[in-house]
Amino acid sequence: MGAAQTASDDPAPPGLPGSVPELLSRRRTKPDGEFLVTDEERLTFAEADAQSRTLADALLASGVGKGTRVGILFPNCAQWLIAWLAAARIGALTVPLSTFAPGAELARLLRHTDTQVLLMGRSIASHDLVTRVADALPGLADGDAAIALAAVPYLRRVHVWPACDRAWTTPWPGSTGPVAPLTGSAEQEVRPSDELVLVTTSGTTALPKSVAHTHGSLVRHAALLARHRGVTSADRIYSPMPFFWVGGLTMVVLQALSTGAAILAQDVFEPGATLALLERERATIISCWAQASQAMADHPDFAKRDLSSVRGGTMLQALPPERRPSEPDLTPNLLGMTETGGPHTMVEVPDTPLPPQRRGSWGIPLPGLVQHRIVDSAGVEAPPGQDGQIQVRGQILMSGIYKQEHHEVFNADGWYDTGDRGWFDDAGHLHFTGRASTLIKTAGSNVSPAEVESVLDAMPGVLHSFVVALPHPVRGEVVGAAVVPAHGAQLSTDAVAAHARANLSGFKVPTVIAILAESELPMLPTGKLDRQGLVRLLATNGLRHE
Template sequence: MPARPTFPDHRATVPGLLAHGRDNFAESECVVTPEERLSYSELESQSAVLAGRLVACGVGKGSRVGLLFPNGARWVLAWAAAARLGAVVIPVNTFYQAPELARFLHHSDVQYLLGVEAFLHHDYLDRLESAVPGLKSSEAPPLHLESLPQLRRVLLWDEPERPWAEGGLGAALEGPTQPSELAAVVQGMGEEVAPGDEALVTYTSGSTGEAKGVVHSHGALVRHARNLAALSNIDHTSRIWTPMPLCWVGGFAFTLLRALSVGGCFVTQEVFEAGAALRLLERERVTTVSAWPALGQTLIAHPDYPKVDLSALRGGSMYEAFPSDRRPPDPGLVVSSLGMSETCGPHTFWTPGEEVTGSPEAYRGSFGHEVPGTEHRIVDPDTGVDVPEGDEGEVLVRGYNLMLGLYKRERSEVFDASGWYHTGDRGYFRDGWFFFTGRMSDLIKTSGSNVAPGEVEAALLGFDEVKLAFVVGVEHPQRGQDVVALVVPQPGPADLTPDDLRRRLRDQLSSYKIPRQVFFVADADVPWLVSQKVDRRALAAMAAEMVVAEGPT
């Protein structure tokens, strides 16, 4: 692991990143989907046109711009257009149901919402009208809503079917040439963007059930992407595929920005389907897979897997698909990495050679070394005192890639007096190698997504037939954890079934938050501590036994 970080040789801002791509990799592909191809020169020029449209609508430096797009060129262009103006980009989770969307829009203070009308079975116009009281009866923008006072405009890629929305973002790319005066304004606004300016607010579940907005600067995003590219041997010849949503750090910072930082190609799909993904990996000669282990196993288990040519693979975690000369002899010895939204992705990482050759047996299960430019402490969570090397404690982190803070939270609420962020993760270092041992909170990590038990419990308790509800994570070999609910029904006759609850939750929660299994338990069987708090460890053990008895889904 190098002692010093690798940072870009251009200005560490999104406008600087776009100009670097145009000047050095103009005709190279930067974004590819099954239906789209976008070069670096097209990304720079088309995002400038879109930026001009945004300026004409009132977007300026510091404006809060939400993105409601699936993965693909539209997401990337809209992000680049807003970010190059110095606007703060706030990705919207495409899985959000109306109650989640309402909470998100209220907390994030989105002023300009860019997106599509619908995606898969999600009708976003109907969902917005359900989430925002008064929107349905609104006329032409700008909007002035008592229920959402910050929102001014909803700008859609295509022509809208509602008077309160504006359309034609996509048509702007095919229209007449942008006036030179507007192009000059866009260029000038980009030159005013500084590395320390806010660039992104990404939302992630907190342990209390309330989503938190993680604020990152241009400098942190652009520098960390370049540093991670160097650590993982990503360069201009790399073609990185991911199914991870761009609304999360794993898809955006760790994959898209890592590719853009060195002139590589970002390959993705709007919807993950294993057979289509395998065909895309073969067609595009993908070199690196960036995905959760469970998705890699899904690809390998697909009947088309033996038929496709994946010989271009040289990086990522799908070791079984590597050519034999690049495959680690024991994948269990290959170290991993640990990251989070608050650090733009990984803050511990593995060295490139270890990705192929493995590490000593003594370090099986390690999450690598600390990323150059970051610092760690392992402390006793009760006293805050550093523990001896090799002892487990809470992980503290700080460095160039650490967030500016949490939206609407004071700095003293987020960082300690010395600037350390207390992650809530447990672990230890041994001879410079980091080992992760778990979370200090009840947060559930399922297939790379954070699920706060309190949020799911609140949704279950919203049903009249539910007296008590407890949500825990149960270990799963591929997904990490599964969301499992233990429910005490209200007394009296009822025809309520677990499937009924799961079906009704679909209108309240994103699909990944819905419990895979729901078990009914008696009131007397709920384990309580002497403090009159529920015994979460006993609940988790009870749920695990029930999953084993019934069989996992």
């Protein structure tokens, strides 16, 4: 095969669903199947269908409709699924919000996504989400339910479940009386081309970017991956990935809806409690990051737990010895990103070691849904076997980036530059060679150095800061920061870490910090910062904050 992989020139595989309403209709053939199981609750598909329909009727009655931006702020729980399904099935544009985001970051997300209606829970674990929202939006606590704040000009209502006594909240939709049952009619107007979700991820600029996906792109993507992996209604999928990230939404929520598989979830990952859940609920597929898998494998209860039900996923330690790859680099990999709704490559035989001749491969393009090409620095298509920038287009690709024009995101032929580098071998397998941008990938999460730098630079006493990726044996990369104090200012790494925690999600907070004078920064002969030199300096002289 040549450098351009033309899988998306073929028609999409037949029988794939095209919208959330269609997924729900398919699940009615086995309504009693379990959709979600946590340590505290169980939710069947029939219950999710009925409860989300009731909420959808109430949302329609309150003025929510096609394209209304509905924020969802819950932990991984039944109410997240019910709220998201209610909004999605009537054509609203869902905005899953990060429960990791502290007040300042949450305020930025609400403003950037132009969220109009917020459906939220009261807490996650021991953290009070209601207080976090109030602290994030000065003036909110002083007003009533008729919200009108310059900081979030489109936000009109906040609904909290279970109800709370804050004056600025509005009763949960439908709790004040019956409404007209219009959901069925609204669902008939939801099309695969309608935008389904805004998933916010770190960009390479200072602000995060919100990626828009249609019903068709995300639902078909999830269904094809589930079909390829052989996921069925008998499967029970465990994952600690938040539903508000594309991995949790595509690889967990939508795959369960596509197949009738059950989701096993928890508010907070704790290896001992998770192992107990996996054994009790007979998990069949484990989908988690490397450090979570390792934490469970290292836990003293690991050897005591019966995990014989596990047949695949990312936790190789749980598989029978004869099915574990003898060498880590023969483990199948998938390459993906938020802009492609998750993986845009797949391994030919799921959950099995790669053959030796495919060592280092990241799989082949998803058939019928995505097309790849490799280009050089001038944008010219590279010959087979030559390393270059990976570009993608096709049916799984996002519809766009919110608040960016089409030409800012895609080139004239519809290609999107992933920011990754790689090459295709003669059998059409993609080999990933690294990031072309400065984006930090830590334990599966994207971190923009520019975003972290903008937060650190706003700290009193900071002249400027520099953020780089540092290698980590388990997380892949962690965030490192060099901070230069303003003249006469006294800074400590503890104070810098505390400021970052107050303004950034935990995974974005620098793990290694150094306070340096400008004269101590490594510089290139051109007068620019030597970023590789800074990586070496932080690795040897930075103080760790974990």
